[in-house]
Amino acid sequence: MNGAESLVRTLLANEINLCFANPGTSEMHFIAALDKVKGMRCVLGLFEGVVTGAADGYYRMTGKPASTLLHLAPGLANGLSNLHNARKARSGIVNIVGQHATYHLQYDAPLSGDIEGVAMPMSHWVRTATSSQTVATDGAAAVQVAHGTPGKIATLVLPADVSWGAAQESTPTVLHALPRELQADGLAAIAQALRGGKGTVLLLGGLALRGRALEWAGRIAAKVGCRLMSEGQNARLERGAGRVSLERLPYDVPGAIAALKGVGRVVLAGARMPVAFFAYPDQPSLLTPEACEVLSLAEPDQDIEQALEALAHELGAASASPAVCELRRPALPSGRVTPEGIAAVLGALMPEQAIVVDESISMGRGFFPPTSGAAPHDWMNSMGASLGYALPVAIGAALAAPERKVLALVGDGSAMYTLQALWTMARESLDVTIVILANRSYNILRSELAKVGAGTPGPTALSMLTLDTPNLDWVALAKGHGVAASRAHSLEELARALGRALTDHGPRLVELVI
Template sequence: MNGADLLIKKLADAGVTACFANPGTSEMQLVAALDKEPRIKAVLGLFEGVVTGAADGFARMTDKPALTLLHLGPGYANGIANLHNASRARVPVLNMIGDHATHHLELDAPLTSDIDGLTSAVCAWTGVSSSSDDLAEVGLKAWQASMAYPGQVTAFVAPANHAWDPATSDAAIPEAPAPNTLSDEQIREAANALRNSDAAALFMGGHALRENGLVQAGRIAEATGARLITETFFTRQQRGAGRVETERLPYFGEMAAEHLQDLDTLVIIGSKPPVSFFAYPGKPGWLSPEGVNLLRMGDHTVDSIDTLTRIANELNAPETVEKVAQRVEHVLEAGPINAVELGKVLANRLPENAIVVDEGATNGLGAFLMTGNAAPHDWLTLTGGAIGAGLPMAVGAALGCPDRKVIGLEADGSAMYTVQALWTMVREDLDIAVLILNNGSYAILNIELARVGVEQPGPTALSLLDLTNPAIEWTDIAKGMGMPAERVDTVDALDSALERAMNERGPRLIEVML
């Protein structure tokens, strides 16, 4: 047994079940080791951003780290943007980065790079093996670090000779770290603040937006009248009929500040105080109202559901929540498609327990607002703002939950960042319906031009936001990847296409003209 064999076996023993890979020469021993380990499914991505984004989606739906296999520093660098999103989502991702053999590093070959410097940007923990016997130990330490609640992006470097040299030792599987919890005094302080407030809200993210967390938040709301407000870009929210409803904080800073302005108490759970996504001339970045009683219930390492449950119990809140979302069937308006009608169609057609991966940008909000009363589902968003996450996350979510339908709401501009994910969807026969929301533009940036004070943008500025010269033929791209595809430009056509997509298994693309 060589170092690679022992490493992969031990990661499988620890519970790793998936590896998203884009390997190179230095990783061939690791590839061979994966071939011998049936407990880990190996999935090829044609670009490292697909690999890392898929690991993010897998982790969001399973709470377990997928392994990535990346080729030296440049390969890892290609995946950093979606690791940034995973880091902001606070989910477990375990990056396995091949490197030159240790004796080759001194030659400064073309692919030699500062891997440690690159991983420090988004990884909470990085290790480098010291020998073939140490490789499995370092991999398990990285696994353990990735499992720190609620999850972390970690990395370990596997020099090629440590993978091919014989390994004679063994490595014990470490325990996953337990989440932190708050003191009884902190719980009482929050309960008293909520009890004595005239206008309170819980501001929530992370695991607080799982169904059992929302039940506890709903108990608190029914006992105190507190509003339930979520992060604008949350990791994963379980929503739909039968679940506790929430308010989503608006994206634009002044709208968000107005949304919060009447509060006298803001209790933050599983998140941090809300701030504007960007700075704007003359507009505030800090969004909490002046003079508000702001209580942050620990940082992201604190068990959010435990916090909510104990606050609800301290308030003697009712055990069951009466106010939950009710199923609504929307009446469609015939004609051209807009964001609202898109949302209505999606709400009517979502199957139970669907997973929606939302990178819809300007048109995703309408879909979100209209689906609160749809069948129960999970909604994933772009936590770190680095576009190109949606298609890969859909891959990871589908592999993590193979019995659930995945819907990818994808803006046309964002989709081009990681279009290679369509190929992996077909290769793995994943049950994903991709809706390309095609408005031929980076539309959000047209709005942002005005918001930063550019009153009369010229042709050069406007051309940098335009995607119609030449127009991107999405159905041709999908078919070139082996994926069935169709284009729709009316509400009725969209409804029919989505009905077929929901009733038939397998990957497909619907280009939605907006």
């Protein structure tokens, strides 16, 4: 067996059985190995941002890393911005990046580049395999890093001659590292702080927003009367009818400051200190009141569910009943397209167990309240805020949960960064419905321009913020990628098109003209 085959076998032995790929010459032995070793599903993306984003989406749904296969430094570079997003979402990914044969590097061939240098800023772990005999060990080490608590980005550089050289039969498997131990000694102080009622916020992030962890948090809030809040963006939040009710920290700085006004204590459970997305002149970076005390119950590298359970017991909240969202489907609205109207259509039509991938940016700020009583569903945000995350993440989510409907809500500007994802959806018949929120501008930047004090946009500035002249035709773009699509100009048309798309199986795109 050669090095590539030994690496594929090692990935499989460690339960990495999905590979998102955009390969080139230096990865041909890895590709060939996939036909010799059964069990690795390989999904092609026509651009590397699709590949890395899909791996992020897969991890968010499964808690299990997928692998990617990328071509040399430029191929990795094209995947970086969605690795940035994955990293901020604390998703685990094993990147395999092909490299020239070791002896060929000295000649600085056209595709040569500093792969490790490109990988570093967005990876937690980078290694270049040096021998066919040890590449299996390298692969196992990469899986161990990626599979940590929380997930991490591991990048293994695979020279062509390491791929094609003779390897041993061994396929090392690794134990998953345990989460860092919780500090029991702070628990009493945190419990005491939480008894402060409305003046205290229990701020949830990451795994605190799912399953039993969320229920423990709900019991705590029910018992002590503290406020329960999620961060402004969440990798995956379980919500909808029957799920624990919580507030979400607003995106805009004045809104967030207002929401946290009068709060004396914030207890973090897998969440980070609330900070502004951007700095604005004359506005603070920190969103909590100046005198606010911040305590940490559990960091993302700890067992958050266990921490919340222990805290619930400490507070005598173990058998409290959390406040949950009631089933409340909005009536289908009609008329002109408004953010509230879109949210009502979503709330009315979202199917049970939908996975919402939200990159709605300026339009979607108000989507939460009208959908809180919809059928139970998961809601994902971009954690790194680099545009172009939603369509690729939808691919990974759909592959992870083929029995569930994925609903991607994407601004037209955002969707353009990784529109090639549509082709992979068509090829793999993924059950994804996409709503393109086509306001034909980088609308968020209009408000940001004012907020940073850059004044009223002149003609040049305006031309940098508008996506008209020409308008993008998303029905044509979808068709070009093999995805059926329709266009809606009103809320009735949206309801009709979305209703149909959600009933069909397979990728469907609705362009909502705003």
